[in-house]
Each structure stands twice: as C-alpha cells, then as structure tokens.
Amino acid sequence: MADRAGLSAGVVVASFGRHCVVETPDGERRICHPRGKKTQAVVGDRVQWQQSHDEGTIEKVEQRRNLFYRQDEIRTKSFAANLDQVLILIAAEPEFSEHQLARALIAAEAERITPIIALNKSDLVEPFERAWGRLLPYQQMGYGVLPLSLRLSGEVDRRHLLGQLEGKTTLVLGPSGAGKSTLINLLVPGALAQTGEISRALNSGKHTTTSTTWYWVDAQRTTALIDSPGFQEFGLHHIEPAQLAGLMRDLRPHLGQCRFYNCTHRHEPGCAVLAAVAHADAPHPITANRYRIYGDLYEELSQPPRY
Incomplete structure (x- = not known):
C-alpha cells in the first residue's frame, strides 16, 4: 500500500x-x-x-529495535535486524567451539536479543553426552538448551521446535556442518528451492549459500526464520573491553563487588570474579574454561587496531 x-x-x-x-x-x-x-x-x-x-x-x-552483527578489525558483517531471538545451532560432532559459542552469546546479549542454544545429533550417544556436559554451565546461567536429532527428526522434534519459535522472528546461526540447512528444510519445506528462485531473480546464483534469507514458517506469516551463512570467525570488536564482563551471564552477578571500581578481573587483589573462579561450590560459580574465554577475549579487544 x-x-x-x-x-x-x-x-x-x-x-x-x-x-x-x-x-x-x-x-x-x-x-x-x-x-x-x-x-x-x-x-x-x-x-x-x-x-x-x-x-x-x-x-x-525505519528505526531498528536491534541489529545482530559481528565486527573484526577490518569489516562489519550484519546478519539481521529486528529480531526476537537467535537460535545458535551447534552439533555434538564435529566438536563445537566454546569460544565461538561464547562470542555469539555475547553479541546477542549486547543487543538484548534472547539466545537459544540447540545441540544437534543426539543420536550419536557418546559424543552427545560429552557435548551436553560442556553445555551444563550454560544451562546454569539460564540459557535455554535444546537437544535435537535433525537427521532422525520426527513430528515430536518438529512440534517442540515450533513451540520455541512460534510468533517470533528468529535468526538461525551456526558453523558449517551443524545442520542449519536440515533444520530450515524441516520447518520450511522447499526452503532451498525458494532461495534458488530469489537468487535466479537477482541473477546471482553463485551467492545462494552466502546470503541471508527470511522464511515464513506458517501460512499466516506470524513465525519467521532467518537463515544466515555459516561462519568460522565471530569478531567482537564493536564491544569495549570494559563492557565484556557485563555481557557474560556468569561474570555479571559479581560485578560491583570487587575492591577496585575499575577492576579488569584479570589480576587485581580483592576481585570478586577471580574469587568465584577459585570457589566452584560458591553461588554463581565461574568455570576455569569460561574465565579463560573471558581472558582471551579481553586481551583480543584490548589490542590497538592494526590498519
């Protein structure tokens, strides 16, 4: 109109x-x-x-509610705008990168977008058990974690997924090999054909797998999935080092309790974050691995830009 x-x-x-x-x-x-x-x-x-x-x-x-994006030293890559949630799809095999998962979660937190973690390949029993164990700290932080077997997926899995997505606009994000295309085709039959049609209309068939595309899941057009390209790196250079701890759910409860107001949580005496790492049985614990991710990211974001 x-x-x-x-x-x-x-x-x-x-x-x-x-x-x-x-x-x-x-x-x-x-x-x-x-x-x-x-x-x-x-x-x-x-x-x-x-x-x-x-x-x-x-x-x-029009003015955006949010914009989910990543930024390295050279360029910014915008995924999508005006999202209700991000579904981060990872797999039991090949083994997922916890650094990569943490980066995607931090980017979602920065834009106040609800993240959901989905772990695919629950049919691979031992790899899945190991991967599920690695995700326990994320469940304790309050993140929703869904078990999936997209290869064997039936009506129960499909209904459960749809219950998480209904009435919302969801970006599906994940590394290559996690099962993103399978998930999209499960919920939107013919989605790949639809992408091909758009690509041919734009005379850019070679870009089909590197584009971002919106699909309606239902005929009423109330539930939307956005498929994004697979990624291997997820830069967070749009985030200041001092912001980082506040965007990590396990570190956040300890902020404001350190001896120094400008604590970096790296080496200062009287640091509440370091104390939480040392005492795994205390309220709001921080695992050694999560703290290592914080340290690596803080170091990365503190580097001067290389032009």
Whole structure:
C-alpha cells in the first residue's frame, strides 16, 4: 500500500550484496536497490520503498529495535535486524567451539536479543553426552538448551521446535556442518528451492549459500526464520573491553563487588570474579574454561587496531 509520496511499506526478506528483496504486507516480493550508499538495508529491516518499473528503490530504513552483527578489525558483517531471538545451532560432532559459542552469546546479549542454544545429533550417544556436559554451565546461567536429532527428526522434534519459535522472528546461526540447512528444510519445506528462485531473480546464483534469507514458517506469516551463512570467525570488536564482563551471564552477578571500581578481573587483589573462579561450590560459580574465554577475549579487544 503506497502513501501520498508514492512510498510503500515492506520488510527486507533477502539480501545479496547491494540488492535486496522486499516483501509487501500482502506478500508480494520485489527486487529493490538502495538509494545511495547510506541506505544499506539488512534482512529484517522495515523499509519505505518506491516502485520504478518492475523493481524498486529503498528510500528509507525505519528505526531498528536491534541489529545482530559481528565486527573484526577490518569489516562489519550484519546478519539481521529486528529480531526476537537467535537460535545458535551447534552439533555434538564435529566438536563445537566454546569460544565461538561464547562470542555469539555475547553479541546477542549486547543487543538484548534472547539466545537459544540447540545441540544437534543426539543420536550419536557418546559424543552427545560429552557435548551436553560442556553445555551444563550454560544451562546454569539460564540459557535455554535444546537437544535435537535433525537427521532422525520426527513430528515430536518438529512440534517442540515450533513451540520455541512460534510468533517470533528468529535468526538461525551456526558453523558449517551443524545442520542449519536440515533444520530450515524441516520447518520450511522447499526452503532451498525458494532461495534458488530469489537468487535466479537477482541473477546471482553463485551467492545462494552466502546470503541471508527470511522464511515464513506458517501460512499466516506470524513465525519467521532467518537463515544466515555459516561462519568460522565471530569478531567482537564493536564491544569495549570494559563492557565484556557485563555481557557474560556468569561474570555479571559479581560485578560491583570487587575492591577496585575499575577492576579488569584479570589480576587485581580483592576481585570478586577471580574469587568465584577459585570457589566452584560458591553461588554463581565461574568455570576455569569460561574465565579463560573471558581472558582471551579481553586481551583480543584490548589490542590497538592494526590498519
């Protein structure tokens, strides 16, 4: 529906470089291009766009509730905007990286987006038990952790997953090999074909696996999944070192209890975080491994930029 200025409302449902696909409230989809370099839209953005022939131009990106992104020393990679939650999909095999998991959780906390951890391949009994044990500290921190077997998934698994996703916009995030495509196809039959159609429309078939795409799970268009490219690195250079402890749920309860107000929780005497690491049976414990992740990230974020 267009306003007096000829602008129509829409949501960005796919992004391929400088091109986007915008969906109108009645479900029509149109290829759009940004107006100038500053109008860079990402999947999930609410936009105002103007029709020109059989395509369109994005004139305005509405204010975002949040933006989930990663940033290394050189570039920023935006995944999606206006999210309700992030589903971080990892697998019992190959063994997941806890550093990578921690980075994704920190990025979600920074944007106040609810994260859910899903552990795939519960049919691999021994690897799954080991992986589940590694996730116990995250359950104790209050994160939801779902066991999945997408390879053997039946109606019960599907209903359980849908219960977590219903009525929400969820970004599915995870490293290659975790089962992301299987999960998307389980909940949205024909999703890969849909991606191919969008890609062909944009004449960019080679980018199919490196794009971010929005799928409706239900005919009423109330539950959405956003599929993102697999990643091997997850930079957090948009976060200040002093912010880091407050974005880690197991460290957060101890903040403000240290002897020094500007404690880095690395070596200072009277540090409440270090005391929690040393006393695993105390309230709100911090495991040695989680503290090691904090130290590594603090060191990384404290490095001067290399141009």
